[in-house]
Amino acid sequence: MSVPSSTKYLIIGAGIHGLSTGYHLAKQLKARGVGSGADITIIDKSGIAAGASGIACGVVRNNYYQPAMSELMAANVEVWESDPEAYHYHEVGYIALGPEGQVGDLTEVAGRHEQIGYPSTLITGEDNVREHMLKLFPDWRAPGLKVALHEHKGGFAFNVESLHGIANKAKAEGVTIIEGIKVNGFVTDATGAVTKVETSGGPIECEQVIIGVGPWIPRMWEMLGLPDRLDVRTPTGDIHKDQNMWTFWYLQEGEIAVDPLMHATADGKMPPVLHVDSDAPLYTDDGKLVTDELWGNYFKRDRHGIQGGAAPIALDTDFEIDPYPSSSVDPAFPDMWCASLSHCMERFEGCRANYKTARSGGVGSFTVDNFPVFDYMLPNVYVIADSNHGYKMIGVGKEVANVVLGDHSSLLHPFRYERFASGDLHPVSNSPYPWS
Numbered sequence: 001m002s003v004p005s006s007t008k009y010l011i012i013g014a015g016i017h018g019l020s021t022g023y024h025l026a027k028q029l030k031a032r033g034v035g036s037g038a039d040i041t042i043i044d045k046s047g048i049a050a051g052a053s054g055i056a057c058g059v060v061r062n063n064y065y066q067p068a069m070s071e072l073m074a075a076n077v078e079v080w081e082s083d084p085e086a087y088h089y090h091e092v093g094y095i096a097l098g099p100e101g102q103v104g105d106l107t108e109v110a111g112r113h114e115q116i117g118y119p120s121t122l123i124t125g126e127d128n129v130r131e132h133m134l135k136l137f138p139d140w141r142a143p144g145l146k147v148a149l150h151e152h153k154g155g156f157a158f159n160v161e162s163l164h165g166i167a168n169k170a171k172a173e174g175v176t177i178i179e180g181i182k183v184n185g186f187v188t189d190a191t192g193a194v195t196k197v198e199t200s201g202g203p204i205e206c207e208q209v210i211i212g213v214g215p216w217i218p219r220m221w222e223m224l225g226l227p228d229r230l231d232v233r234t235p236t237g238d239i240h241k242d243q244n245m246w247t248f249w250y251l252q253e254g255e256i257a258v259d260p261l262m263h264a265t266a267d268g269k270m271p272p273v274l275h276v277d278s279d280a281p282l283y284t285d286d287g288k289l290v291t292d293e294l295w296g297n298y299f300k301r302d303r304h305g306i307q308g309g310a311a312p313i314a315l316d317t318d319f320e321i322d323p324y325p326s327s328s329v330d331p332a333f334p335d336m337w338c339a340s341l342s343h344c345m346e347r348f349e350g351c352r353a354n355y356k357t358a359r360s361g362g363v364g365s366f367t368v369d370n371f372p373v374f375d376y377m378l379p380n381v382y383v384i385a386d387s388n389h390g391y392k393m394i395g396v397g398k399e400v401a402n403v404v405l406g407d408h409s410s411l412l413h414p415f416r417y418e419r420f421a422s423g424d425l426h427p428v429s430n431s432p433y434p435w436s
């Protein structure tokens with residue numbers, strides 16, 4: 001399909017955010033009687049689900065210590081729940097388990113869930129945690145866990161299928177999606193507003209631009225002429241000078257090829273997504289010590305087996321060409337992750353033999369404080385930079401649609417760029433992950 005010479009709303013990126021924004025904007029334009037999906041074009045240099053959203057483990061959870069993240073996540077879950085079939089969403093719940101050091105954080109998260117009416121159960125004390133897990137999984141055996149927070153909503157969705165589900169909804173609203181078109185630059189006027197977007201298919205004139213390019217955001221940021229270094233004011237008023245706007249983490253994820261039904265709850269149901277952080281020594285099945293420091297894993301039933309991951313690795317530099325090459329995990333990951341599954345449940349003993357080298361894992365681009373930036377970065381350019389939090393954030397596009405049409409979003413306001421100058425930053429948890 002050739003690119004149009006002009007469009008009112010141009011969305012760059014056909015990942016979760018671009019597609020969700022396109023769909024919700026089309027609905028809002030129609031509902032307000034000010035336009036329709038025909039006013040919207042989404043372009044992607046590759047195609048629908050070609051980026052992070054198509055490779056994400058697909059976990060949907062609300063295990064967030066930060067009030068603003070927790071509230072936004074509850075709104076995202078509502079969107080997932082609004083059409084589970086089209087979004088290939090499975091509301092199996094999510095359990096976060098941790099050692100002594102995480103009792104305080106998870107207790108606070110549980111308190112926040114209570115405040116916002118998000119259903120979850122907090123379990124503390126090693127015996128109680130064990131009892132809770134044994135009821136679900138009779139072969140549960142992870143020792144030393146002192147806290148569990150069982151979210152009764154959330155779960156996971158199948159990544160690529162869900163993206164096509166949203167794309168189909170957007171198309172049904174009249175939105176045009178053009179694949180294989182790359183943005184190379186922006187033409188701005190004297191006010192700094194973009195008048196034209198330069199693409200591999202020719203220039204496109206537009207009134208509003210919405211950018212959702214996942215890990216490629218540093219490149220787009222540069223094209224917009226935005227600073228790659230900045231001073232960040234902390235909540236106590238200290239200034240951290242000349243920080244990198246973007247940092248990069250290498251997400252470690254993999255799969256074991258087993259009958260997916262082997263991972264079921266005691267009553268035969270699809271199990272909740274599990275996330276374990278532990279300070280118990282971790283050994284392979286043949287007794288080799290993997291680590292005696294804090295480690296973490298997460299896993300869920302997938303189409304062809306079990307899929308999940310472990311703590312990411314910080315990278316010194318940006319990725320060069322492809323953030324998701326065919327095998328992109330650290331060589332030590334398969335042993336560690338398989339050992340961690342077996343550490344948790346007897347059913348996974350010996351699962352290292354079933355580890356499958358697949359296109360999973362890859363690079364995430366994180367902001368300077370590891371939380372999203374959702375904001376107008378030029379007068380008519382809205383940037384959705386989710387700092388790798390965001391497959392689960394299907395509802396951000398719904399909020400962005402309202403903002404683009406002139407409304408205020410109290411859910412997105414805490415993620416404005418100005419927080420780095422004002423010091424209105426988000427609180428930080430004790431989790432080893434940059435996204436908790």
Ligand SMILES: Cc1cc2nc3c(=O)[nH]c(=O)nc-3n(C[C@H](O)[C@H](O)[C@H](O)COP(=O)(O)OP(=O)(O)OC[C@H]3O[C@@H](n4cnc5c(N)ncnc54)[C@H](O)[C@@H]3O)c2cc1C
Nearest residue numbers: 013015016017045051052053057058059183214390391392
């Ligand atoms: C291995 C891994 C596992 C993850 N697991 C989870 C998870 O379980 N749960 C969760 O909530 N989050 C998870 N995430 C994070 C999540 O995947 C991302 O935060 C989210 O998908 C980003 O969505 P997006 O729409 O911004 O970008 P993407 O899905 O990356 O889409 C961006 C699109 O922009 C296009 N694009 C880029 N540059 C250009 C250009 N110049 N011109 C035109 N198009 C362009 C790309 O082709 C791409 O299709 C994971 C991330 C990774 C890497």
